[in-house]
Amino acid sequence: MNHIINNQEEKKTPVNFIHQIIDEDIRNKKHNGTVHTRFPPEPNGYLHIGHAKSICLNFGTAQKYNGLCNLRFDDTNPAKEDVEYVDSIREDVHWLGFDWANREYYASDYFEQIYEYAVKLIAKGKAYVCDLTAEEISINRGTPTKAGIESPYRNRTIDENILLFQEMRAGKYKDGEKVLRAKIDMASPNMHMRDPVLYRIIHTDHHRTGNKWCIYPMYDFAHGQSDSIENITHSICTLEFEVHRPLYDWFVKELEIFAPQQIEFARLNLTYTIMSKRKLLQLVQEKLVKGWDDPRMPTICGLRRRGYTPESIRNFAEIIGVAKRDNMIDVALLEHCIREDLNKKAQRVMAVLNPLKVIIDNYPDNKTEDTDAINNPEDETMGKRKVPFGKEIFIEREDFMEDPPKNYYRLSVGKEVRLRYAFYIKCLSVVKNSQGEIVEVHCTYDPETKGGSSIDKRKVQGTIHWVSAKDAVDAEIRLYDRLFTKENPDEAEEGKDFKSYLNPDSLKVINGKLEPFLKTAMAGDKFQFERIGYFCADKDSTTNKLIFNRTLTLKDSWAKEEKKNK
């Protein structure tokens, strides 16, 4: 599993094996050539980037074949599920750009039908009520190499089973007192066939059915049957369900119902990322992040808040393709996809995150003038804007050095640089405070260089960005980095767990000076801060208190790798 796919191999063979199967089915007129898929989340957490892959695959496949895709909530466990999750899942699927029209279904809508299926199995002598505890059942299951032990309740009569199951439904028994099990084969080499539990007693209200039920079907007894009820032609799921398939086939055969075709693919794993809802919930509950939509989370709402676009995620899902074997995708590929999208779309602006004041001594005291700035050199239609320039400006502290090394092309005493879209300036002197820290840099400017070039064509090596001190707006800037320092946080060393590898520097909050245009930024607006990175106005940002999240820096290690490999 440590094999990291850097997508080179998949790019060369963008064949989607699931689509090959469907092409073949259509040729053979299977299901009359129709395609009907579904995305089946359990509403027990927020969706993450792994789910996004599944969403793109299921909805994308339906689109490709002019078919349909349902949204179905697999809500069989009232103890862990909540409407908050249902709402967030709906929002995230829509945001990704997919729609299920009026086909929003719930496994809980089928509880009556699934109950009837269970009764049918009992009536055929294929299911029985068992009084063993969960622990006893587990011990009696045996091991893959050792057959299990048959339950002493296995040979109850059909009539007795029917009665007991009715009583279970009627609430006569406490949680865990009894379960309904399929009667298959305790010696099967497939552990899932060793009389699996079909129904358990849970006296907990369900977010949709209230207190109507106190017995709930197991996921394995609900999922396939729900697919069948909805006439799903291609039931696409992740690899771990491959070993469950014989059980699903057994149900369909014994119940004599429509048989969806199950196709398994490898789930998405990303470096430096955890992808289990249970672990993500832990981060939220233990307040190690600031909620499900913390921009460091791999959740769809977290990525959205971080500044990811739906297009970039869909493109990522397309590039990684679908594999039949487990693998690990380099998170740099996801980052590459969003950089590529924002490079085209995001307006470029100037922002100074670590300000140093520059005073232009020969510039008139109260003058302000506008310079013309290009909104995006990648897209002429985005036009230009005016940026005010004045006697005092801020530049990045890193763009000035008192004792520069030889190849330093930015500002230092005696050197000239170009201010982006404005003038050439030359540094004369610096002012320090009592601690010896530089607090002001004094320069002169050349009025003949407006726009960034000189009449005498003299060369300057460096171009730096700036903002006018009196016009700049202040903003809180949240510099996000990867949440984990370990490539695979799930592979913890002994005595540690995934939380041991949280990156202590995954969030740094600073104050920045932005060009005044950004005052009007609305929540969700995306920008490239020139020379720094991509930033997105946070959902809590207002004109009175601007807040920007760093989506990513400009440096794209992925693009470099790709060039090298060409």
Ligand code: ATP
């Ligand atoms: P988790 O393991 O994160 O808790 P899950 O599989 O329990 O996820 P579900 O709500 O059951 O979550 O998932 C809904 C659908 O999304 C399923 O069809 C599942 O196979 C798919 N899915 C979940 N995680 C991934 C992943 N990492 N990559 C691709 N598909 C995934």
Ligand code: MG
């Ligand atoms: Mg699941």
